[in-house]
Amino acid sequence: MNDFKGADSIRNFLSKIFAEKIPVFLSCEDFINEIKHSLRNIVNTKFSSSFTIERDAHNSYCLLFFTNSERGFEKMLETKWSLDETRGQGFRLDCLQTSMFKAGVLDNYKGKVFNYISSTLSRNNIEIKLFGLENEYLPKHTLEALRELKKENKIEVIDESGKPARSFYLSDKNRKVNILRKER
DSSP, X not given: OOOOTTHHHHHHHHHHHXXXXXOOOSSHHHHHHHHHHHHHHHHTOSEEEEEEEEEETTEEEEEEEEESOHHHHHHHHHHHHHHOTTTSSEEESSTTSOOSSOSOTTTTXXXXXXXXXXXXXXXXXXXXXXXXXXXXXXXXXXXXXXXXXHHTTSEEXXXXXXXXXXXXXXXXXXXXXXXXXXXX
């Protein structure tokens, strides 16, 4: 049926991680994300990420990263974003050509942060930093989104005593501030 000699090994691997029901993949990016999420559940880790190198339109290589260490994951994300400053996802060996990844990954991140904050009465700085990491954004991206939301008067930041806070303190686990959606 299939003349490709490696197909059986790949099919067996995919059957194991997808519990015998291999999904249809819409793109290379979709394939990578589905495998990453399935393996994350199998190895039971808190954080997972991938980094892709696109050689040409038909050849992509991917590194998958799994960890329970928040600090280790943040370092992995720093490396990814230093190699791909616009998307933090991967790079094409011929950098002059268009990447396989969608442009503007940061464009809708501010909206995601706002929706996360709005989904409950308040979020604290530690929860928001973790939300950013889980969505594969660095604290500096989350901070930028929070600053824009505050400038747009959509959120407010208060300390534990209920007074306005001067910072978001994303890097300080010893100091908690609450970030609230402003009622209009």
